[in-house]
Amino acid sequence: MDSMTFVLFGATGDLAKRKIYPALYNLFLDRKLPQSFSVIGLGRRALGDEVFQGNVEQSLREFSRRSVFDPSDLSAFISAFRYVPLDVTNPDDYRKLLQVVEKREQELNIPQNRMFYLSVAPEFFDTISLNINESGLGTGSGWKRLIIEKPFGHDLQSAQELNEKLSKAFQEEEIYRIDHYLGKPMVQNLEALVFANPVIGALWNNRHIANVQITASETVGVEERAGYYDQSGAIRDMFQNHMLQVLMMAAMNRPSRLNATEIREQKRSVLASLRDLPKSEVAGSIVRGQYGAGVVGGKEVPAYRDEPGIGASSLNDTFVAARLWIDEPQWEGVPFYIRTGKRIGAKSTRVVVEFKNTARDLYMTRNESTTPNLLVIEIGPNERVSFFLNGKDALNDGQIGTLNVDYSANLSNVPEAYERLIHDALRGDSTFFAHWNEVELAWKWVQPVLEAFQENQVPLQFYPAGSNGPEAADKLLAENGFKWWLDENKTALPEPLSV
Numbered sequence: 001m002d003s004m005t006f007v008l009f010g011a012t013g014d015l016a017k018r019k020i021y022p023a024l025y026n027l028f029l030d031r032k033l034p035q036s037f038s039v040i041g042l043g044r045r046a047l048g049d050e051v052f053q054g055n056v057e058q059s060l061r062e063f064s065r066r067s068v069f070d071p072s073d074l075s076a077f078i079s080a081f082r083y084v085p086l087d088v089t090n091p092d093d094y095r096k097l098l099q100v101v102e103k104r105e106q107e108l109n110i111p112q113n114r115m116f117y118l119s120v121a122p123e124f125f126d127t128i129s130l131n132i133n134e135s136g137l138g139t140g141s142g143w144k145r146l147i148i149e150k151p152f153g154h155d156l157q158s159a160q161e162l163n164e165k166l167s168k169a170f171q172e173e174e175i176y177r178i179d180h181y182l183g184k185p186m187v188q189n190l191e192a193l194v195f196a197n198p199v200i201g202a203l204w205n206n207r208h209i210a211n212v213q214i215t216a217s218e219t220v221g222v223e224e225r226a227g228y229y230d231q232s233g234a235i236r237d238m239f240q241n242h243m244l245q246v247l248m249m250a251a252m253n254r255p256s257r258l259n260a261t262e263i264r265e266q267k268r269s270v271l272a273s274l275r276d277l278p279k280s281e282v283a284g285s286i287v288r289g290q291y292g293a294g295v296v297g298g299k300e301v302p303a304y305r306d307e308p309g310i311g312a313s314s315l316n317d318t319f320v321a322a323r324l325w326i327d328e329p330q331w332e333g334v335p336f337y338i339r340t341g342k343r344i345g346a347k348s349t350r351v352v353v354e355f356k357n358t359a360r361d362l363y364m365t366r367n368e369s370t371t372p373n374l375l376v377i378e379i380g381p382n383e384r385v386s387f388f389l390n391g392k393d394a395l396n397d398g399q400i401g402t403l404n405v406d407y408s409a410n411l412s413n414v415p416e417a418y419e420r421l422i423h424d425a426l427r428g429d430s431t432f433f434a435h436w437n438e439v440e441l442a443w444k445w446v447q448p449v450l451e452a453f454q455e456n457q458v459p460l461q462f463y464p465a466g467s468n469g470p471e472a473a474d475k476l477l478a479e480n481g482f483k484w485w486l487d488e489n490k491t492a493l494p495e496p497l498s499v
């Protein structure tokens, strides 16, 4: 791997502390960082190198997935860190930064390969990229790359404007837009499950699949992010990015090769084939919800409108459910349902594929009922793949019951999303980053939904905290003769045989 300088904007912030430093440290211990590297942290605070290095060490002790710290590893890692006070809006500060970067490159005798990581508020993304360009930081003799956090715009127009500005300083292949869902092992695994298993791949079409359900439910509420979340809602915070990324990964066609260009092209093609949802039809296909007071994990929690920083009449969506259609022959007639919400009874991110129940008629002649075969792919908090099949229950006169073929991954100590993604970016592999084409198409699809919400054309459905979301989300499936398949605690997955 190329030696490089990692320039971190937002080095004193929450994300750096909780995710980026632990990720870099784990990569260092796993020998996945280059032999020589330099990290330059930036923020407005006036810190010296030593204090900064102490803060980095503190964050490792608090947030790293490893709990044992070898002093020599730790000091070798920490010694790569320097701090430069910088206001992102001040061009002079970038010139000072350039001097420090160059000095470190000379000391370490490394090429001018520079990774710029923007872990700051999105309103600074364009200013920073412009200043990187104008200060000479971005015109060294090595490569330059930009890792950029979400959110990428707050609607179609702002995303296009941002992209336009970024593209003045960075080529598309130099931009790595983080979507941490793409760093999750089971999201990455969707491709292998379908394309490395002919037995599943052969069924991956409308002849065999009745519907696909993608859920990301969370038990947490708005937490301390009222300012951001009340302007964003579930539709921007989760749906436009993470949920549509999972949809693309689940529904893409077979790539001819397993490289970034091919996989991203197949993903793009899923979004390009999504049936448009005109504003006038949003209310028929989208459910918009907000949590009321309730009980989550045995604890009483307040309604969204009573959360600190949220207005008493906020119409913000904390839950969204949607029915989507992909206008490709492979998926004709197969509804894809997506739902995501906060303050739901259980934390669960999963894809459930319901197969057509063609065995039903045969077994009905014996007064027995079969359950549709289900493939359940749990993305988090556990990683698991389960097949729910039908079989004879020896303990019940050989009647048909549900067999569960279950694979549970023990991923307790595997690299977490930020490690995998930063490692990929350092290697120049953009497969699991969001390409502009995907981001733009995602905003294009979502834009009429944003407008319909804004104009209050979609009724806001209240649901008690701790429930599964508004009943209207169940009706969305019932209209097509389906129901949500939930997790074991929430009863609706078929009860497996005890044999």
Ligand SMILES: NC(=O)C1=CN([C@@H]2O[C@H](COP(=O)(O)OP(=O)(O)OC[C@H]3O[C@@H](n4cnc5c(N)ncnc54)[C@H](OP(=O)(O)O)[C@@H]3O)[C@@H](O)[C@H]2O)C=CC1
Residues within 6 Å of the ligand: 009, 010, 011, 012, 013, 014, 015, 016, 042, 043, 044, 045, 086, 087, 088, 089, 118, 119, 120, 121, 122, 149, 150, 151
């Ligand atoms: N925190 C999280 O879990 C997640 C965050 N994100 C995204 O990551 C980014 C960072 O979030 P987070 O770390 O939570 O934010 P924080 O508010 O915790 O940190 C913001 C950082 O920006 C720096 N900063 C603010 N203004 C300036 C300025 N004018 N010049 C230079 N530096 C400045 C701050 O440093 P100082 O105060 O020293 O100036 C600080 O280091 C955001 O885009 C967010 O959306 C995405 C997913 C999850």
Ligand SMILES: O=C1O[C@H](COP(=O)(O)O)[C@@H](O)[C@H](O)[C@H]1O
Residues within 6 Å of the ligand: 216, 218, 237, 238, 349, 380
């Ligand atoms: O990006 C975000 O994701 C989290 C959910 O992530 P997960 O990995 O825990 O599923 C969500 O809570 C947050 O609001 C959103 O900004």
